[in-house]
Amino acid sequence: MNGRHVDATVPARTLLVDFLRDTLGLTGAHIGCDTAQCGACTVHLDGRAVKSCNLLAVQADGASVVTIEGLTAADGAMHPMQAAFRDHHGLQCGYCTPGMVMSALDLVRRDPAPTRDHIREALEGNLCRCTGYQNIVAAVEAGAQAMRTAG
């Protein structure tokens, strides 16, 4: 869990997002729709973006999970993708932002230099109820660029 070993016993029906938020206190993964449509709960499971509201905690047993909290450097510095969202005003209310960032990083893993069209496709599973998509796309493009520059 964000690089830390966690042992826990949970009821089988516990959703991963509830385990993250209620047991571990990691509230960055948001419960938006609770029906696996909005993507606000997106986290990485073994490096792949998944919707933590549509996964059991037991399905993550033995896996590596990274949440938005796990992106920040030890010195508190933002991840380049987070910084790009700030710099490009890629958020309005901010509710969808953690999921957007986690999905953006899954995209960059697959395509380090995505086009704007590819960014829009890759964010298909993330809804912004403020409809601020324009700046989100710009932020992902800039974040990918910053990650390429940083190597």
Added chain:
Amino acid sequence: MYAFEHLRATDPADAVAKFSQADDARYLAGGQTLLAAMKLRLAAPACLIDLQRIAALRGIAADTAALTVGAMATHAEVAASPVVCDTIPALAKLAAGIGDPMVRNVGTLGGSVANDDPAADYPAAVLALDAAVHTDRRVIAADAFFTGLYETALAPGELITAVRFPIPQQAAYVKFPNPASRYALVGVFVARHAAGVRVAVTGAGASGVFRVPAFEAALAARFAPDAIDGLGVDPAALASDLHASAEYRAHLVGVIARRAVAAALA
């Protein structure tokens, strides 16, 4: 969701044994449909048998005649697989268009085929490619597999282990997605085999995925988009709901089928 027992299966035989010993069990593949249904209490199994750690259900391999995809291969794995892209690129493209990236990272071929959602994408590929569904106990031909809405020829506890897709000469899948859900309002998979052409339609049928023999005969005679001009499907056999009338779906079947033929030729 209601409480249930969670059991991990170590291999296919163990999964089937656990299923037979449990009362009211369901297999858990990726869970992208099942868990959502359980949250809504549309499904409430007493026991989930988790297939995640069964290595024998994974893997993608091809020989000269066919592509075999393990039941637990995720949509993302199929979409990105060089083996799939080399042998049946239309199948990789289909997998790349299921749901959204997060769903594709978890959802599986076996789960989708077993669930047989009338608007799912994979059933069209299985039917048009004349695939064989391999289970723990037998091989089921595509034409015998899909039996109705969310219904298949699988017996209770029967476990899909892999799907073997014969490699076609040309193939393409085109879907017209519902703008909100992105499920196929109409999806058409066209496959040209040495033995003939098969056309399968998902999203539109009142009783699930179906073939269009009139299109197949016309395309076998001449494989070109305009070969099916003037042919159509009967709206009486199609679904009609708030998303689209049966007549609109019937119109779309022709339009999308022509686009699929054009894509297969491209």
